[in-house]
Amino acid sequence: MKAILVTIGSLGDLHPFIAIGRALAARGVDVVLAVPADHIDKVRAAGLAAEPILPSFAAICARLGIDTATATRRAITQRRFVLETVILPSLADSTAALDALAGGADVIVGSLFAPAAGIVAEKRGLPLVAINLQPMALFSAWDPPLTPDGALMIDRPRGRLGRGWNRALLGTVRATVRARYGGAVASVRQAHGLAAAKLAPVFDPMPTQCATLCCYSPLLAPVQPDAPPGCEAIGFPVYDRGELALDPVLAAFLDGGPAPIVFTLGSFVVHAPGRFYDVAAAAARALGMRAVLLTGTADTPSVDGDLLRLGYAPHSQLFGRAAAVVHHGGIGTTGQAMHAGAAQLVLPFFGDQFDNGARIARLGIGRSLRPAAFHGDAASGTLRALLDDRTIAARAAAIATQLRAERPTETAADRIIAAALRWRSSP
Incomplete structure (x- = not known):
């Protein structure tokens, strides 16, 4: 066949x-x-x-005469961009x-x-x-x-x-x-x-x-x-559960202290992150928490005190060791965080991300917040409330147990x- x-x-x-x-x-x-x-x-x-x-995405950007960050911003802000400039052409x-x-x-x-x-x-x-x-x-x-x-x-x-x-x-x-x-x-x-x-x-x-x-x-x-x-x-359907290895720097960081907050914008929104990672780092420091920032870059992993920055990591091996996962609401990231039993803060940018974030909040395993509201004291305050909510933690763990039976x-x-x-x- x-x-x-x-x-x-x-x-x-x-x-x-x-x-x-x-x-x-x-x-x-x-x-x-x-x-x-x-x-x-x-x-x-x-x-x-x-x-x-x-x-490739790079070839599409070249045809349009724009860089990847501009193309990403247009996909986020212009509802018909992907259909009219990628799929149908x-x-x-x-x-x-x-x-x-x-x-x-x-x-x-x-x-x-x-x-x-x-x-x-x-x-x-x-x-x-x-x-x-x-x-x-x-x-x-x-x-x-x-x-x-x-x-x-x-x-x-x-x-x-x-x-x-x-x-x-x-x-x-x-x-x-x-x-x-x-x-x-x-x-x-x-x-x-x-x-x-x-x-x-x-x-x-x-x-x-x-x-x-x-x-x-x-x-x-x-x-x-x-x-x-x-x-x-x-x-x-999860692909990266055992097929991809953790970067040794990440593995050592995870073994070296309490569970960190993981911040990620997936593999698309990450091309136009704005100030997301700066705000994330500041919020983690304000809370006295360790953090892993998945930045989507090809740079060598770097540790700065309690913060680790690296381009990508297999979500199924990382999220289970996270205190919480802050992400854009892409369905792949959402599903991986659910499987890990991690509390989620969803910051939806476009498309189905709003719906996914609302469903996470409806299930009682996280919260959803507009990206524009994720700044300064509001960011650290929202994260503290999420981390302190034992009902969310218990519900996320229970849902994860049910998912693993599928x-x-x-x-x-x-x-x-x-x-x-x-x-x-x-x-």
Whole structure:
């Protein structure tokens, strides 16, 4: 059996696909990851085949004539930037590249944000297993996105009237996206011999989509009655649990004193951090706490008293030794902190990060705060309140215990193989 796994985005988008790919490969499936050029080396280092179907982030910035910090700021502040400058301009080339890889495939497993996966699956008559990494992307009227753009929606309405209101608002957004961008998708579909259907990227399921695997715990977001057919929340597939080693400087720092606060902005927002790390260092010092700052740089790890700065560390090996994790609310970081049982302070910048932060607060395992409010005495005060809240600590530990009983990679492999076998045997 051959499976093509397709994803775009940051490490939070990539790592679940590596975890799933490794689970499939362990069962004898021939796995190829179709990813942006940035991620080829990382996938191959994990023991999987990988081919580029999208340009690197640096190449996209060069095409736009801007640096990475400017591109990151635009993605944060301009809602349509990623779709209009990254996904759709690359759709024709990425679809052609993916089509060239798909010969002999039995199933395509694709991110909701990789529309090429659905086009190629339909063209080749293959089943599509959609991977949804963010609860927000289900756009449920029963449990709508908790974001600034969704302020008019009713949170978890109890009656049909409230759900009808949410459904109408979401329908308007879907229709707007379809009208604005459906033509670009239709033109690529036509180029591959498919009907010129104007499908809304992310919102509209693809014709051969047979299942949707939500790669987050149902504890964070249960599947709602209006979810697509075959939708299942399976847990967070974790890749870096034992595959990546801790930097020796970090290991020595962790062994050398009390648990530190970990500050991180993931692998994307980190390109435009503003004063986040300066504020983080000052807040930790004001509290008399040790801190690890994951800065996203390639600089050599450096220790300055009770502060350690380094570019990156495997979250699953670091977060479990943290007093708390302060982060941007990316779903990958959120899931890792939940697995570690760490109290979280979420500072959402854009997209699903607001929704993820609100869900963490709703679960009682952390707090969410606008980044602009994270400064001076307010930053240290918020952190002190988080660290002193024993209810949050106990709740986070209890949730972590439940998460560790989930089997997301095994479940994903089961569902993907089953989808391919059903498709083979169908008339």
